[in-house]
Amino acid sequence: MTLRPTDLSLLVSLDALLELKNVTHAARRLHISQPALSSQLARLRVLFDDPLLTPSDTGRGMVATPKAVELAAPLREAMDKLKSIGRRREERKSAASEVSFKIGGNTEAIAALAARLVRHAQRCEFDDVRLRLCFVRAQEPDLLAQFENGELDLLLGSSIQLPPALRFRKLGDDRYVMVQRLRHPRGVHAPALAEYCALQHVVVSEPGQDGAPIDDCLLGRGHRRSVAVQLPHWSNVRDILLETDMVATVPLSMLAADPASEGLACCELPFALPPMPLVIAWHRRSDRDPLHRRLREHRFGFDADDAAVPLPRETRAGAVERLLAAAVPGAVQ
Known part of the structure; x- marks a missing residue:
């Protein structure tokens, strides 16, 4: 037989x-x-x-x-x-008393969203399982391989090219604003293009990258900003701004997520940049994992109350507030 x-x-x-x-x-x-x-x-x-x-x-x-x-x-x-x-x-x-999740992303997305995700993990009960969140640098050309090799479980991204094989959920549209210390001698009005370029800028860029898309946009208009300090990450930007008359151009979501932003003010840029979609992505093999699902379905709500940064009245009543109110989860694809 x-x-x-x-x-x-x-x-x-x-x-x-x-x-x-x-x-x-x-x-x-x-x-x-x-x-x-x-x-x-x-x-x-x-x-x-x-x-x-x-x-x-x-x-x-x-x-x-x-x-x-x-x-x-x-x-x-x-x-x-x-x-x-x-x-x-x-x-x-x-x-299993501890489950590790490896979460990748570019510098801006991790800076804007990591704290929110950690707070969510601490507040929620995950069936008596202790979560360990490991934030790692994601290499954009090899994203799919990193997921398939188990090097990534989740991806937080802004303005990032996602392989078609990955699932994702849109969290909202982010955009850049200019940040300075609250009592900056130039005041809190939105700068003209020439003034913006003449100010001393602090920029954050990945190794081997420049300040694009901001600098690309300026070059297209025949301008270049004055870069005084270049840093590999965002952690020291606030301290430099508070101690100097330098400015920085940062994603608005970072300011809304950072409770330590007191003493800073932001204003609109003198040129238009396309919105930056913020997404959370995962591999299809994790679709039915209950712990994975609870993490990735977190809403990351960008509420106006989260914006602890002192904003000029005309800015607070305008586009910033509309952006924060509009940042709601999109459909899963």
Whole structure:
């Protein structure tokens, strides 16, 4: 006798039949119809070249043939082993006291969203599982490989090119504003283009990158800003702005997310830049993972109350407030 992969489900039916010795009762346990189980029994008789079960002379149930009796014990042992695999998986899952999530993104997205995601993880209960969030640098040309190799579980991105194979959810549209200390000698009005370029700027850029798209936009207009300080990340920008008359151009979401932004003011840029979509992305293999789902479905709400940065009245009442109110989750694609 040779069992094909498509015949393996028949063994589950045979195990129930040998235990209950009643087609009606076995069909009820297996959640299939009685005719369907009778058809499976007919196939089993052909496979084993044996009747396996014959009607009882008492009219109640069925009687196992010697061949069926011989099969019963090893078949029951095999079924128990299969069930134990599922039990061990559940035991490992319940015993896991810590689960690590590797979250990648570009500098701006992590600076804007990491604190929100950490607060969400601390406030929520994840079935007694302690989450460990590991933020890592995502290499844009190799994003899909990083997901498939287990180097990334989630991706936070702004103005990032996502491989079509990844799922994503749009969190909102971000944009740049100019930031300075609150009592800057130039005042808090929006600068003209010439004034903006003449100011001393602090820029943040990844290794090997420039300040694009801001500098690309300026070059297209025949202008260049004066860069006084270049940093690899955002952590020291605020301190430099508070201690000098320098300015920085930063995503608005970063200011809304940073409770330490007191003492800063922001104003509109003198040139238009396209909005930057903020997204959270994941690989399709994680679609049904419950912990993964609870993390990625966090709303990251950009509420106006979050904007702790002192803003000029005309700015606060205008586009900034509209941006924060409009930043709502989009559809999953």
